[in-house]
Amino acid sequence: MHFALKISAFALIMGLAACAREPAPSPGNNATTAAAGPVAAEPAPVEYADAGQAADASLPLVVVHKGPACGCCETWVGHMRAAGFTVEVRDTQDLDAIKAEVGVPVGQGSCHTARVGDYFVEGHVPADDVKRLLIEKPDVRGLIVSGMVQGSPGMEQDGVPQAYDVMAVAKDGSTSVFAHHGD
Numbered sequence: 210m211h212f213a214l215k216i217s218a219f220a221l222i223m224g225l226a227a228c229a230r231e232p233a234p235s236p237g238n239n240a241t242t243a244a245a246g247p248v249a250a251e252p253a254p255v256e257y258a259d260a261g262q263a264a265d266a267s268l269p270l271v272v273v274h275k276g277p278a279c280g281c282c283e284t285w286v287g288h289m290r291a292a293g294f295t296v297e298v299r300d301t302q303d304l305d306a307i308k309a310e311v312g313v314p315v316g317q318g319s320c321h322t323a324r325v326g327d328y329f330v331e332g333h334v335p336a337d338d339v340k341r342l343l344i345e346k347p348d349v350r351g352l353i354v355s356g357m358v359q360g361s362p363g364m365e366q367d368g369v370p371q372a373y374d375v376m377a378v379a380k381d382g383s384t385s386v387f388a389h390h391g392d
Contacts, residue, residue: 265293269343271330272297274307275321282321285333285363292336294325312350314382319356328352329378333361338375338388349377352387360391 271289275282277300286296301307307322311329319332329351330339342352353376354361360370372391376384 263293264290264295268294268340269326270295270297271323271325271339272299273321273323274299274301274304276300276302276304279320281333281357281363283363284365285321288362289323289336289339292340294336294339312378312382313353314378314384317353317355317376317378317384319354332356333358333363334375335362335388335390341388342377347377349379350382351378352376353378353384 271294273286289296308318313331323330326343332354334352334354357364358371358373359368361373374386375388377387378384
């Protein structure tokens with residue numbers, strides 16, 4: 210038990226380190242980083258173009274809200290684009306307001322929150338699960354991968370992959386397993 214706790218703490222630390230790293234430059238990305246200053250209430254969208262990625266016009270736009278320096282969020286955005294989604298990124302310092310607005314249960318958040326169609330997607334949810342959500346159209350608010358699970362999309366680097374569940378959040382805020390990944 211003590212060993213498992215150490216492994217979990219190590220995975221969390223590695224995940225936070227991955228999130229804090231600078232995002233990798235994307236081909237065609239001409240965005241520049243502004244000097245620190247007041248944060249606008251609704252930040253301007255930032256587009257990170259991925260060379261060679263063709264968007265699937267049948268898929269809805271994914272709007273991702275994330276911190277400006279979150280590298281693992283950028284990796285998840287790349288995962289979604291590689292799966293055919295068009296992604297708009299909005300860097301913000303106030304993710305808690307976005308999470309509250311869309312209905313992410315307190316304590317079950319992650320480092321980014323996305324909106325896709327009529328749903329929210331919280332954290333490192335695989336693109337195939339998002340596609341399944343859009344096809345099946347269950348009566349839920351959205352999907353969550355709570356925390357920063359090693360091996361989930363965007364969290365593949367430097368660590369032992371962990372099994373994890375993608376949770377569906379019902380309208381009343383209760384959760385149930387939508388998909389299981391790993392062991």
